[in-house]
Amino acid sequence: MEARIASKGHLCPLALQSTPSSPRRRSTHAPSPRLRADPGSSSAAMQFFGGSSLTSVAPDATPAPAAPPGTGTGANAQVLYVFNRNGVCLLYREWHRPLRTLDPTQDHKLMFGLLFSLRSFTAKIDPTTAEKRNLGVPLLPGQGCSFYSFKTNTYKLNFMESPSGIKLILITHPRTGDQRDSLKHIYNLYVEYVVKNPLYAPGTPIKCELFNKHLDQYMQVALH
Amino acid sequence: MALVAIYSLFIINKSGGLIYYKDYGSAGRMDTNDSLRLASLWHSMHAISQQLSPTPGCTGIDLLQAHNFDLHCFQSLTGTKFFVVCETGAPNMEMLLKVIYELYTDFVLKNPFYEMEMPIRCELFDLNLAQVIQKDRVALLGR
Numbered sequence: 001m002e003a004r005i006a007s008k009g010h011l012c013p014l015a016l017q018s019t020p021s022s023p024r025r026r027s028t029h030a031p032s033p034r035l036r037a038d039p040g041s042s043s044a045a046m047q048f049f050g051g052s053s054l055t056s057v058a059p060d061a062t063p064a065p066a067a068p069p070g071t072g073t074g075a076n077a078q079v080l081y082v083f084n085r086n087g088v089c090l091l092y093r094e095w096h097r098p099l100r101t102l103d104p105t106q107d108h109k110l111m112f113g114l115l116f117s118l119r120s121f122t123a124k125i126d127p128t129t130a131e132k133r134n135l136g137v138p139l140l141p142g143q144g145c146s147f148y149s150f151k152t153n154t155y156k157l158n159f160m161e162s163p164s165g166i167k168l169i170l171i172t173h174p175r176t177g178d179q180r181d182s183l184k185h186i187y188n189l190y191v192e193y194v195v196k197n198p199l200y201a202p203g204t205p206i207k208c209e210l211f212n213k214h215l216d217q218y219m220q221v222a223l224h
Numbered sequence: 225m226a227l228v229a230i231y232s233l234f235i236i237n238k239s240g241g242l243i244y245y246k247d248y249g250s251a252g253r254m255d256t257n258d259s260l261r262l263a264s265l266w267h268s269m270h271a272i273s274q275q276l277s278p279t280p281g282c283t284g285i286d287l288l289q290a291h292n293f294d295l296h297c298f299q300s301l302t303g304t305k306f307f308v309v310c311e312t313g314a315p316n317m318e319m320l321l322k323v324i325y326e327l328y329t330d331f332v333l334k335n336p337f338y339e340m341e342m343p344i345r346c347e348l349f350d351l352n353l354a355q356v357i358q359k360d361r362v363a364l365l366g367r
Contacts, residue, residue, distance in 0.1 A: 077278035097278045107276065114272045118288070121265050124258065127231035127250030127309055128292045135261050147290040154279040171278055 065181035076173045077155050078219060082190070084203055085141065085165025087112045091206045095219055115159065115167060122147045141165045148180055158183055166190070189214050229361055231293060231309040233324070233353075234259070237341040238303030240267030244344040248357065250309070266307065270297070300325060320360055327352050 077098065082091035089108040102110065123144030124135045133144065141161050149158045151174050158170045158179040168183050168190075193211035194200055200208060235244035242263035247254070254262075270284040288295040294314060297307040298321035306321050306328075331349040332338050338346060 079278050094278075099278055099280045101275060101277075110272060111276055114269060114276065117265060118269055121262065121269065122288070122290045125232075125262055125295070125309060126290070126292050130252035132252055135258060135265070145290055145292045147288055150273070150285050150288040152273055152277065152282050152285050154277050154282040157273075 065185055077171050079169075079171040080186070080215070080219075081108065081111055081167075081169040082206065083108075083112055083115075083167040083169075085167075086203070087116075088203055089205070090166075090203075093212075093215065093219075111169065112167075115169070118150070119144070119146060119161075149178075160184070160187065162187060185218065186215065189218070229310055229314050230320075230357060231311075233309075233357075234263055234266070234305075234307050235328070235344065236263045236267055236305045236307075239341070240264040241341065243304075243342065246353070266297075267305065270299070270305065296321060298322065298325060304328075316360075320356070323356055324353065327356065 076096060078095040079097055080091065080093045081089060084090055087109075089112070092104065092108065100107075119139055120135055120137070123139055123146070124132055126132065126145035129145060133139070141163055146161060147159060149156060151157075154174060156172050156174045156176055156179075158172065160168045160180065160183040162168075166187070168186055170179055170183055170186070172179060189211060190206075193214060194206050194208050197208050197210075200206070206212075230248050231250040232248060233244070233246045234242060237243050240263065242260050245259045245263070273285045274282045284299060285297055287297070289312070292312070293309050294312050294317070295307055295309050296317040297305060298318070299305045306324055308317060308321065308324075310317055327349060328344075331352060332344050332346050335346050335348075338344070
């Protein structure tokens with residue numbers, strides 16, 4: 001994955017050098033018939049796919065999982081972090097955040113540190129595996145037992161790590177259900193609109209219009 | 225191995241020191257140093273999760289869901305933390321933690337020879353805890 005991203009980066013000066021915005025996507029791709037015929041897809045998912053021709057370009061043909069629901073109460077936070085494997089915060093978005101105790105860079109560092117330590121914690125405490133590395137030895141992505149969410153009384157943190165070490169963190173209301181599908185969907189958006197963007201240099205903060213637009217669309221379903 | 229609901233129980237004092245650890249059949253050996261390290265690591269993770277809360281009034285992690293296990297944590301008002309590592313989706317763990325806390329108050333705190341914040345060595349606590357865990361397992365097998 002990393003090699004692929006790197007090669008995209010090298011392509012950058014050759015292709016589309018003068019285009020300042022993100023590359024346009026094929027908008028002729030119609031939503032798959034399976035999607036329309038699926039009676040199980042919620043109204044939220046339909047709203048995501050139903051709008052203009054641009055929104056119908058799904059990263060994959062499967063219907064988007066329902067976005068995390070918003071409750072409108074004080075405990076409802078919606079924040080997304082994206083880190084690469086070196087701990088650089090590629091993206092930080094907040095749709096609703098009532099409390100900020102730290103300044104942004106400190107917050108990102110602390111968050112990455114928490115995830116790093118929790119990863120080694122879960123890998124070490126894992127009661128189903130006999131062979132375990134020492135605590136504190138850095139783990140490769142996918143190595144050892146990982147976690148996918150933790151819950152406190154005021155928020156729930158959902159976590160996903162891709163094989164290339166991209167970490168997605170989505171913070172939601174504590175009573176939301178399993179968000180692994182939502183994170184996968186957001187990862188698909190990332191692959192589609194960030195990794196495939198020739199102007200994006202890997203390891204730099206994400207400033208892709210199309211990605212942000214689709215992310216907002218997906219998360220808006222949650223807020224309203 | 226038979227059906228095991230609970231893999232291990234940790235009790236840590238308010239400064240992050242491990243005061244009680246009991247293993248109920250996790251795979252692989254974990255030595256004393258490792259369990260001490262894990263306990264203090266959990267203590268810090270718990271504190272950092274409060275710092276990072278995007279909403280006011282956070283009291284730390286209650287439940288950690290990993291791919292192979294769940295970890296339920298209960299913090300008493302005095303800062304003593306109890307956490308169990310159990311099978312994914314094991315029900316009624318909050319209740320079990322409350323029961324363990326009750327045993328702790330009855331058989332540890334009311335023991336005149338127990339020094340606060342020190343490792344727990346109380347026979348009656350061990351005995352009653354074993355009974356509760358056993359009962360919990362029987363209830364689980366009966367499902």
